[in-house]
Amino acid sequence: MRRPRRQRASLIERAAHVAQRYNGDLRAHAIGAIAIRRDGTLVYARNGSSRMPEPEAHAECRVLRKAGWGAEIFVARMRKDGSIGLAKPCEYCQAALLVMGASVWYSDDEGSVVRL
Ligand SMILES: [Zn+2]
Numbered sequence: 001m002r003r004p005r006r007q008r009a010s011l012i013e014r015a016a017h018v019a020q021r022y023n024g025d026l027r028a029h030a031i032g033a034i035a036i037r038r039d040g041t042l043v044y045a046r047n048g049s050s051r052m053p054e055p056e057a058h059a060e061c062r063v064l065r066k067a068g069w070g071a072e073i074f075v076a077r078m079r080k081d082g083s084i085g086l087a088k089p090c091e092y093c094q095a096a097l098l099v100m101g102a103s104v105w106y107s108d109d110e111g112s113v114v115r116l
Contacts, residue, residue, distance in 0.1 A: 008074070008105055008113045011036075016076035016084045016107070018044045019059070030078040031087055033059040035067035035102075043067050060093040060104070069101050076107040084111035 003011075011034055018032030031047045043066040048057030055061060060075050067073065077087040086109045089097060094116065097104050104116035 003072070005113070011074040012076045012084065012105065012107050012111075012113045015044075015074045015087075016078040019046050019076065020078040020082075030080075031059040031075065032078065033063035033073060033075045035063045035071040035073045037067050038070045055090055055092040058090065058093050060089045061096055064093075064096055064100055064102065067100075067102070071100070071102050073097065073102045073104045074106070074113075075104065085109060088114075089116060 015032040015034045018034060019030040020032070029047055033045050035043050037043065043063060045059050045062035045066065047059045048062065060073065063073060075087045075089060077085040079085045084107045087106045089104065089106060097116070105113050106116060108114045
């Protein structure tokens with residue numbers, strides 16, 4: 001089932017706020033991710049500390065571990081000015097997402113929602 005555009009935009013906005021909620025200290029890379037599991041429940045993750053090994057600390061990988069196979073995943077960046085920015089998953093995360101059968105949407109530079 002394909003989600004309506006407005007619902008995708010709203011999920012991207014929520015993902016951006018997941019990043020913001022934990023990043024009041026204006027971190028450089030405030031990325032948040034929301035996954036809708038196959039049973040319909042939601043799980044959330046944000047980027048880990050920069051001291052953690054990359055890219056296991058990336059929000060997409062962290063949410064993927066909670067979500068399991070076949071989830072729908074929304075990834076967004078919250079900029080310091082509160083706008084939504086580019087959150088395209090890196091190649092490592094893309095491979096992990098693919099292997100786990102995820103369908104992925106992310107925010108582009110204009111804050112629009114793009115399918116991976
Ligand atoms: Zn990554």
